[in-house]
Amino acid sequence: MAAARLQPINRPQRLSDAVGAALEKRIRTGGWVPGERLPTEAQLGAQFAVSRAVVREAIARLKADGLVHSRQGAGVFVAARPGAAAFRMSAGTPAAGHDARDVFELRLIVEAAAAERAAAQRTPEALARIADALAAMDAVLDGVAGSGDGAGADDAFHCAVAAASGNPLIHRFIEFVSQEFSASRQPTWSRDGVDCGLARASQGEHRAVFEAIVAGDPAAARAAAEQHIVSAAARLGVALSPQVAAPIDGEER
Known part of the structure; x- marks a missing residue:
């Protein structure tokens, strides 16, 4: 039976997220320049018609993302290099189609390359970790009691593939x-x-990705990883092309 496609769930946006997004857009588009002082919490609350607590939470998010910083007794200022010290995507399942596509395109590029390298650099220990993650997902599918979270095991699988690449930066990213x-x-x-x-x-x-890695076939591992991400996106109604992850400079696979 063909697998039915589920539609992404649009989650309501919290007020602080909406305020934070508006402030971030203002900063990133140059509405406030590096070093410029932001309006006070009271002023921003009045402009957005929200409480100071909502503004405070939004500002905290901007600080965490490296967009602004506080000066004791002086206020909140745009960072000299906004966002240079942090990387974060929007929390939760993307509500808009183009946001979901962005996530899957990033997965396609990063995970396909990780799988390709893993096939060339794999070790018995690395393969064992990937196999463990596969077994955990099998247990969920088989309804084994106490088998845990399938999505968590899915995360562990992709992290194990990244670790098998032998590149600690790929793994950490x-x-x-x-x-x-x-x-x-x-x-x-x-x-x-x-x-x-x-x-x-x-x-x-x-399993196709794992088998290609076990076989030591980088091209097959990359192709299998691309097919997985493209198919995963399609199951959520997002159309992708494997060409997004194709090597640059006309390099053959």
């Missing part, structure tokens, strides 16, 4: 953004996703 990527995996491993066959289809794709 994928670990860093794995929590963000996880939102794009949740619908597949939800109860509806398992019942409709989405998780089993995804697991078949995982």
